Amino acid sequence: MTVIQPGIVGDRIQSNRVHGSLYTDPALFQAELEHIWRKTWVYVGHESEIPNLNDFVMKSIGPQPVLMVRGRDGVVRVLQNRCPHRGNQVCVQEQGNAAIFVCSYHSWTFANTGDLIGFAFPEGYRDHGDAEKKELGLGRVPRVEAYRGFVFASFGTDGPTLAEHLGGAAETLDRVCLASPEGEIEVTAGFLKHKARSNWKFIVENECDGYHPAFVHSSIFGVADSGIGGLYGNQSTALTRDYGNGHTEVDLRPEFRKTGVPLQWFGTTAERLPAYVASMEAAYGNERAREIMIDGTPHVMIYPNLFIAEIQLFVIQPLAVDLTVQHVTALQFKGAPDLNRRMRQQTMGSVGPAGLLLADDCEMYERTQRGVAARDPEWLFLGRGEQREYRDADGFRVGHATDETPSRGIWRHYAGLMEAV
Numbered sequence: 001m002t003v004i005q006p007g008i009v010g011d012r013i014q015s016n017r018v019h020g021s022l023y024t025d026p027a028l029f030q031a032e033l034e035h036i037w038r039k040t041w042v043y044v045g046h047e048s049e050i051p052n053l054n055d056f057v058m059k060s061i062g063p064q065p066v067l068m069v070r071g072r073d074g075v076v077r078v079l080q081n082r083c084p085h086r087g088n089q090v091c092v093q094e095q096g097n098a099a100i101f102v103c104s105y106h107s108w109t110f111a112n113t114g115d116l117i118g119f120a121f122p123e124g125y126r127d128h129g130d131a132e133k134k135e136l137g138l139g140r141v142p143r144v145e146a147y148r149g150f151v152f153a154s155f156g157t158d159g160p161t162l163a164e165h166l167g168g169a170a171e172t173l174d175r176v177c178l179a180s181p182e183g184e185i186e187v188t189a190g191f192l193k194h195k196a197r198s199n200w201k202f203i204v205e206n207e208c209d210g211y212h213p214a215f216v217h218s219s220i221f222g223v224a225d226s227g228i229g230g231l232y233g234n235q236s237t238a239l240t241r242d243y244g245n246g247h248t249e250v251d252l253r254p255e256f257r258k259t260g261v262p263l264q265w266f267g268t269t270a271e272r273l274p275a276y277v278a279s280m281e282a283a284y285g286n287e288r289a290r291e292i293m294i295d296g297t298p299h300v301m302i303y304p305n306l307f308i309a310e311i312q313l314f315v316i317q318p319l320a321v322d323l324t325v326q327h328v329t330a331l332q333f334k335g336a337p338d339l340n341r342r343m344r345q346q347t348m349g350s351v352g353p354a355g356l357l358l359a360d361d362c363e364m365y366e367r368t369q370r371g372v373a374a375r376d377p378e379w380l381f382l383g384r385g386e387q388r389e390y391r392d393a394d395g396f397r398v399g400h401a402t403d404e405t406p407s408r409g410i411w412r413h414y415a416g417l418m419e420a421v
Contacts, residue, residue: 012413015100016383020313020372029321035418036304037062041165043306043315044068044078046187047149049095054112057095063319066141068151069112072099076146078153079114080139086113087278090138101138103305114138129343141237145339149184150174150306166396170248172300174176176308181277187313188282189330189344194358196326200304200318203326204413205410206361207309208248209303210401213382216364220356228267231401232257240385241392242409245321250401254294265296265310268342285334294387297331301406303413311343312351324370328358382407 009028012019018260019176023029042061048056049068054413058081059068067090075409083090088105101110116133125131143154145162150160150173163170177183196203204210213232216246229248231238237254252265262270262277270277270293301307307314330347332340350357372380385403392398400403 009415009418013411014379015362016386016404017379017381018411020374020380023201023372023374024321026321028299029199031418033062033421036414037064037155037318038305039154039159040060040163040417041143041145041152041160042156042304043302044144044151046185047076047146047151047315048184048186050076052095052097052098055095056091056098056112056355058091058093060317061141061155062317065089066153067101068281071111071113073113077113077143077145078141078151079112080141081104082139083108084116084138098329110138113141113379119404125214133310146175165245166245166302167247168396169243169246169249169300169302171246172247172249172298173302174332175295175298178284178292180335181276181283182333183283183299185332186332186334187329188332189340191315191327191329192353194326194328194351194362195306196324196362198324198369199322200316200324200360200412201414202365202368203316203324204246204301204304204307205407206365207314208240208250208299208406209404210238210250211363211404216360217357220350220360233404236401239403240399240401241405242397244396244409244413246410246413248297248301248303248406248409252299252401252407256296256342258292258296261294262290262293264294266339267346268340268371272337273342278337279335305411312347324365326358380410 012022037082044061045057045068046057050068051076053070053072056067056069059066067079067081069077069079071077071412081089081091083103083106085106088103090101090103099112101112111117114137119125141153141155142157145152147162147166147170176186181350185292208230230250233284237258239251239254241249241251256265263273280293284292297310304317313329313331317327319325328351330343332343349355382404385399385405389397389399389405397405397409
């Protein structure tokens with residue numbers, strides 16, 4: 001195995017090829033934690049998961065556990081879930097409501113702002129020059145910002161703002177929220193967790209890979225009598241898009257606009273969801289509501305870990321060079337109970353314990369991880385559609401739905417992050 005120095009990928013990334021060791025080298029994985037997961041903006045959670053003062057939920061930034069907390073002052077903070085005394089995990093409850101956290105090891109007590117409130121048996125610390133409470137609180141992730149309720153955090157104390165990080169991809173989050181008659185989504189349906197023995201980058205690339213669905217998912221498309229397979233066919237008018245900064249999209253709107261049928265993106269009709277349609281028309285007016293319901297929600301990967309697949313939200317968590325967990329939940333649209341019920345049902349059918357869609361993908365992730373360990377051929381070819389790629393009116397790289405425009409964009413951004421000083 002070739003050892004890669006932290007932050008150095010050298011010539012292992014070319015315009016249309018990547019070296020297989022990028023998925024298998026443990027030293028590189030550790031470098032990624034430093035250069036990507038501990039420096040850039042990472043999606044943590046949604047504000048709707050902590051709606052009340054003192055609510056908290058356990059989350060992660062890469063493999064590191066954190067707490068997303070709404071303090072008694074209403075401010076959303078992200079705290080490191082580690083006692084500064086002996087490193088014990090302070091909170092083991094997945095979610096709840098608490099104004100304080102007490103470490104179960106030695107009973108140090110912290111406010112939900114992260115401040116240390118008190119020691120157990122404080123006599124042992126009296127007159128100790130280094131036992132300053134203000135220096136011994138829970139670690140705070142220094143930068144926390146939200147966009148449309150989506151909370152991002154960065155361990156980096158400087159660098160691009162969240163707005164700069166999202167760039168043109170912010171518009172896809174706007175589109176998600178537009179599908180709600182109240183303009184907001186909620187993350188309240190609970191999460192399923194899927195473990196894959198695969199490198200996290202295979203999963204990030206796959207999320208906006210429009211080349212595989214017609215083959216990998218052909219069985220479920222056939223059983224469900226779904227027209228989704230045709231959206232990813234060779235004759236499809238759908239597009240792939242590279243927004244820069246690693247953000248990518250499969251844009252299915254050209255296909256939906258050809259037929260102009262509201263809610264086709266959801267596999268249903270307006271007649272089956274009359275209450276939702278009425279709420280949308282009341283909120284946006286008939287014409288605008290119709291446009292929104294034709295276009296549907298996006299299929300977008302916000303780098304490095306937030307994937308929105310029309311009706312679901314995925315969070316990618318790398319644990320090791322060959323081990324990744326996907327956390328997935330059904331999107332819920334505020335003010336749309338009839339649509340939300342069907343969202344939950346479809347999510348269970350596709351990515352639930354007996355669902356077939358994510359099972360198909362996970363099988364590919366793990367087969368690919370095993371396969372890439374072979375030495376020959378060393379390089380993976382990602383050149384599909386390179387010769388027909390173009391720039392859209394906003395300057396973003398665009399390809400056919402089956403082209404590898406997203407993968408090339410992801411690797412360009414990755415190289416920049418890993419080589420940055």
